[in-house]
Every structure is written in C-alpha cells, then in structure tokens.
Amino acid sequence: MIALDHLRHVNVEPARLARESYRAGKIEPTSGIAPGFTQANMIVLPRDWAFDFLLYAQRNPKACPVLDVSDPGSHSTILAAGADLRKDIPLYRIWRDGKLAEETADATAAWAEHPDLVSFLIGCSFTFETPMVEAGIEIRHMTDKCNVPMYLTNQPCRPAGRLHGNMVVSMRPIPANRVADAAMISGRFPSVHGSPVHVGAPELIGIADISKPDFGDAVRIEPGEVPVFWACGVTPQAAVMASGVPFAITHAPGHMFITDIPDSAYHA
Amino acid sequence: MIALDHLRHVNVEPARLARESYRAGKIEPTSGIAPGFTQANMIVLPRDWAFDFLLYAQRNPKACPVLDVSDPGSHSTILAAGADLRKDIPLYRIWRDGKLAEETADATAAWAEHPDLVSFLIGCSFTFETPMVEAGIEIRHMTDKCNVPMYLTNQPCRPAGRLHGNMVVSMRPIPANRVADAAMISGRFPSVHGSPVHVGAPELIGIADISKPDFGDAVRIEPGEVPVFWACGVTPQAAVMASGVPFAITHAPGHMFITDIPDSAYHA
Structure with missing residues (x-):
C-alpha cells in the first residue's frame, strides 16, 4: 500500500511533463520515460x-x-494530480464487442459514449526495470529503443463473472547468471507484477515462436541469455477479447499512463 | 499471491478438524488454534x-x-476444500440496517434470506503471530488465553461508493526493544495486514482509554512495553455500522475462519 500523503514533497515535474506531451499528441512507448515514476496499464x-x-x-x-x-464517470486518479485519463496516455485502444475497433491518441470521444465508465489503473513491470538497470542488468528493449515483447500464453486466468482469458506475459532476455538477481529484484515489487511467472522453456506456456510476440516488438536473445517471463498488464485486454466485452477503452501495449508515484513507493 | 495447486501436499487435518468442531457448535476465539494455518475475517x-x-x-x-x-450465491471458498462458510466459523454476527441484530453459531438461516450473497475473506493478523512467537516475542492475548484487544480509531478509511467508516486496529503490547522486530516480521506478510499502522501514542488515533477496547478483551501492558497497533479485519464491520448497510453477515471479532492455507504462503 502507498500512503499518498507521505509523497507530497516529491518533485513530480518529469511525470507531469511527459503526460503534457502526450496530451499534446506525442505518441511513443513509455519504457524509460520519466524514470523513477510508476507507470500503469489502464482498462x-x-x-x-x-x-x-x-x-x-x-x-x-x-x-x-x-x-x-476511479469513481464511475470520473476521469481523474489519485495517482496523478490534474491528470486526465482520457488524454494523458500516448496511445489508446477502443474495443467493441471484444474486437479492437480503433487506436487513437485521444479517447475523449469514446469516453463520452458512456456516462458511468470506471477506470482501473494496473501496475506495470516497467517499474522494476529501473532497479534492475541500477543492478547492472541490461534491459534489451531499452538498449534497442523498442517496445517490450509480450505474448499471449496458454495459461488460463481464474475466471470472474463474465470475464475469462489467458495470461499475457512480457519477456526480457537475462544472462543466465543474473536470472536469480532479476527474480529477486522484481520480487520486491509485488504491486507491479513482482517476480517472474516462468523462466526459459517458452513452449511450456504456449509460445511457439519467441521471435513473434503477440504485442510489442521482438528483441534479440544473445547466447547465454534466458528468456524470462513476467505477468503483464495487457492480460485485461486478452480478457476483453476472449470474453467479448461490449465496450472498453485501454492503453495500447507499451504506451502507459505515467503516474506521480515514485517507484520506491511500491517496494515491499 | 498464492498458487493453490502448489499446496496440494500440505496436511490440512488440523484446520479441517477445527472447522468441524465449529460446525458442530463449539464457540471459541481462534487465536492459537490450528497454528500455522491462515485465519480469515469474513464479510x-x-x-x-x-x-x-x-x-x-x-x-x-x-x-x-x-x-x-466467493461467487454470488456460493458458500464455498478455494481457501478450504469442503468448507461451508455458513457454519464453519465459531461465531457469526448478523447485521441489519447497520446495527448488530444477532450473534449465532450457525448463519444458515440468515444466509437463506438472500439468493445472491457474496462472501469476502480478509487476511487476519493472527497469521503473523506464529512467526512472532517463534522469534521469542510474547503475544499477550495468547499467554492470557483471551481475545485480542481491538479499537475503533478516528482514522477515516478512503470511501468507496456507499461505504465509509474509520479503521479498526488490533493491539499487542511489545517490549520496547522488540518493536522493530515485530514491525519487520509482520511486514513480511502484507496480505494479512503487514506492518503496524501506529506505535505508541494511542490518543493520536482516538483511543482515549487503552484498557477499554471496542472489541475483544483488554490485556495487561507491563512496564517497558509499548502498545503496537495493526490494521484489523474488523474494519469492514465498522463500515457496515457507519454506512447503514441493510444486510450483512460477518464473523464475530476474534472468531475467525480457519483456512487450509499455510501461513508461509502469504510470506512476501
């Protein structure tokens, strides 16, 4: 849990400037942007x-x-003062009857279709990338300035009401002698996916071709590196598709909401 | 998160026997019962x-x-195979229009009033008492074989929809030189209230008389001991009262649901 009133002295300027640039229309994956500020998936x-x-x-x-x-009908969040959830993410996806209908940099029009929308902000594994880099672990998609690779697995989530679907994972290639460090560092951040769900053996979770991610970009896996898989906040989008949800707005994979909350607030 | 399929080799006999005795009518506070198995508050x-x-x-x-x-209308839980949430808690409270209407050892009749009841099982601080005892920290209400003292504070919870209310805390007197250990040990169990919310200075959270708990029993505080306060799963009952909820069934404070899940599963 974070105690928000403890954070009022944090200088949130980098996060605010990033959100402003997205509100003005800039589109980019957000890994590495406003480092040290927690990023969030949205549905x-x-x-x-x-x-x-x-x-x-x-x-x-x-x-x-x-x-x-957020409360029904609201487009604000306690995680970022003054933010507008309809505009402050670089790229949105609009879903109709479980199908991707549109990608847009401004979700205001879609938002206006329903008076009682509830927004869920969900932890993102980008949060633990900063401490991993600080520990000397290379994050390949940061080095190569692309989006993190994400895969739809064959691992079913536990259903709830009308919602069901499989887990989506993000993948980072990690040198074999740093896998344990990567597991322990990410494990200290349980609110942002925590430790890996799977290490190596992509075929066991239904990934037939590691070079063809379902979302994001493929990355190099060098000799001596092991693909390490973390649960991913794109999982709700998989549930939207599998369950035929009539209407949803989400972020586009890798294009996250940047909050005012320092990553350290989610350190267990 | 717990991975339930990892736990299928756990011998759950002590938990099952305790639930059976409550189903047969035995009434007792559950602190210290079936040690090592996670206990839960219920609403x-x-x-x-x-x-x-x-x-x-x-x-x-x-x-x-x-x-x-639990799913609407169900009285089972994945946390205990074969358990019946209507009968397997030693003592229940039935609430009507925000007021305590009845205490009973069997909630079957009340449960039958509504076809779509949803049961929430909530972590209990009894879980981290076992590792605290193992670390040589005396738990006073266990020594004195009484119920843990609980207090309604003046600290508001963050409201949600129609629900609002103040936080309820449990209190354990801890020797001054073991307060840090108690904080760290409990902090390793974030799913069961985690680290203390307040140490010493009960008046600052609205507790006028530490010898008069709002729920449970008063306990001795010896010289050199500090009252340490943990967030408590009776907090939902305070919300039921403050918000005038039309109908609710809860456990009676200190009389918990004993699950089949080992405490260690909730170790962060």
Whole structure:
C-alpha cells in the first residue's frame, strides 16, 4: 500500500511533463520515460462490468495488480494530480464487442459514449526495470529503443463473472547468471507484477515462436541469455477479447499512463 | 499471491478438524488454534453491495486485504476444500440496517434470506503471530488465553461508493526493544495486514482509554512495553455500522475462519 500523503514533497515535474506531451499528441512507448515514476496499464469499463473486472483482478493479482480505481464517470486518479485519463496516455485502444475497433491518441470521444465508465489503473513491470538497470542488468528493449515483447500464453486466468482469458506475459532476455538477481529484484515489487511467472522453456506456456510476440516488438536473445517471463498488464485486454466485452477503452501495449508515484513507493 | 495447486501436499487435518468442531457448535476465539494455518475475517453482502465493498477493500488494503471472494450465491471458498462458510466459523454476527441484530453459531438461516450473497475473506493478523512467537516475542492475548484487544480509531478509511467508516486496529503490547522486530516480521506478510499502522501514542488515533477496547478483551501492558497497533479485519464491520448497510453477515471479532492455507504462503 502507498500512503499518498507521505509523497507530497516529491518533485513530480518529469511525470507531469511527459503526460503534457502526450496530451499534446506525442505518441511513443513509455519504457524509460520519466524514470523513477510508476507507470500503469489502464482498462476502462462501464459500471455494469466493474465488479466482474475488479474480481478478475483480485483473483489474478500477479497479472492484474490494481493501483487505483476511479469513481464511475470520473476521469481523474489519485495517482496523478490534474491528470486526465482520457488524454494523458500516448496511445489508446477502443474495443467493441471484444474486437479492437480503433487506436487513437485521444479517447475523449469514446469516453463520452458512456456516462458511468470506471477506470482501473494496473501496475506495470516497467517499474522494476529501473532497479534492475541500477543492478547492472541490461534491459534489451531499452538498449534497442523498442517496445517490450509480450505474448499471449496458454495459461488460463481464474475466471470472474463474465470475464475469462489467458495470461499475457512480457519477456526480457537475462544472462543466465543474473536470472536469480532479476527474480529477486522484481520480487520486491509485488504491486507491479513482482517476480517472474516462468523462466526459459517458452513452449511450456504456449509460445511457439519467441521471435513473434503477440504485442510489442521482438528483441534479440544473445547466447547465454534466458528468456524470462513476467505477468503483464495487457492480460485485461486478452480478457476483453476472449470474453467479448461490449465496450472498453485501454492503453495500447507499451504506451502507459505515467503516474506521480515514485517507484520506491511500491517496494515491499 | 498464492498458487493453490502448489499446496496440494500440505496436511490440512488440523484446520479441517477445527472447522468441524465449529460446525458442530463449539464457540471459541481462534487465536492459537490450528497454528500455522491462515485465519480469515469474513464479510458477506448482497451482490448489489459487492462492488462497493471490493472497491473499499482495494482502497484500504492494509485494513482489508482480500484473500478470496466467493461467487454470488456460493458458500464455498478455494481457501478450504469442503468448507461451508455458513457454519464453519465459531461465531457469526448478523447485521441489519447497520446495527448488530444477532450473534449465532450457525448463519444458515440468515444466509437463506438472500439468493445472491457474496462472501469476502480478509487476511487476519493472527497469521503473523506464529512467526512472532517463534522469534521469542510474547503475544499477550495468547499467554492470557483471551481475545485480542481491538479499537475503533478516528482514522477515516478512503470511501468507496456507499461505504465509509474509520479503521479498526488490533493491539499487542511489545517490549520496547522488540518493536522493530515485530514491525519487520509482520511486514513480511502484507496480505494479512503487514506492518503496524501506529506505535505508541494511542490518543493520536482516538483511543482515549487503552484498557477499554471496542472489541475483544483488554490485556495487561507491563512496564517497558509499548502498545503496537495493526490494521484489523474488523474494519469492514465498522463500515457496515457507519454506512447503514441493510444486510450483512460477518464473523464475530476474534472468531475467525480457519483456512487450509499455510501461513508461509502469504510470506512476501
């Protein structure tokens, strides 16, 4: 848990400037942007679906660690003063009947279709990349300035109400002698996916071709490196698709909401 | 998060026997019973209130760490095979319009009043008492074979929908030179209230007389001991009262649901 009133002396300028640039129309993956500030996945659903989703998150906390839930009809969050959830993410996806209908840099028009939307902000593994880099572990998609590779696995989440679907994972290639360090460092951040769910053996979780991610970009895996998999906040989008949810707004994979909360606030 | 399929080789006989004795009518506080098995607070609400409560828990995770949520109309839980949530707690409270209407050892009749009840099982600080005792820290209410003292504070929880109320805390007197150990040991169990919310100075959280707890029994505080306060799973009952919830079933304070899950599963 974070105690927000303890954070009022944090200088949040880098986070605010990043959000402003996205509000003005800039589109980019957010890994490495405003380092040290927690980034979040987002899924926005009509009030009628909110209990099902919150229960889905409670039952699948490693994939869907909830950082904040907005009141129905609101587009603000306690995680970032003055932010507008309709505009401050670089790229949105609009979903209709479980299908991707549109990508847009401004979700205001879609948001206006429903008066009672509830926004869920969900922890993102980018949070533990900073301490991993500080420990000397290279993050390949940061080095190569691309999006993190993400895969839809064959691992079912625990269903909740009308929602079901498989887990999505992000992958980072880690040198064999640093896998334990990567596991321990990320494990200190349980609110942002925590420790890996799977190490090596991608075929065991239904990944037939590691060079073809379902979301994001493929990255090099060098000799001596092992693919390490973390539960990913794109898992809700997989549930939207699998369950045929009538209407949802999400971030586009890798294009996150940047909060005012320092990563250290989520250190267990 | 616990991975339940990893636990199938645990011998759950002590937990099962305790639940059977309560189903047969035995009434006792459960601190120290079936040591090593996680105990849980319970609150049961009609489906119409379920989103408000799950959101209240999400917004107040230190007081309301959710371990499991049952499907509407169900009285089983993944945390204990074969358990019946209507009968397997030693003592229940039935609430009507925010007021305590009845205490009973069997909630079957009350449960039958609503077809769509949703049960929330919430972590209990009894879980970290075992490792504290193992570290040589005396737990006074265990020594004196009474119920843990609990207090309604003046600290408001973050509201959610129709639910609001103040935090309830449990108190354990700890020798001044072991307070740090008690904080660190309990801090390793974030799913069961985690580290203390307050140490010493009870008047600062609205406790006028430490010898008069609002729930449970008063305990001795010896010279050199400091009262240490943990967020308590009776907090939902305070919300039921403060918010005038029309109908709820809860455990009676200190009389918990004993699960089949080993305490170690909740070690961060």
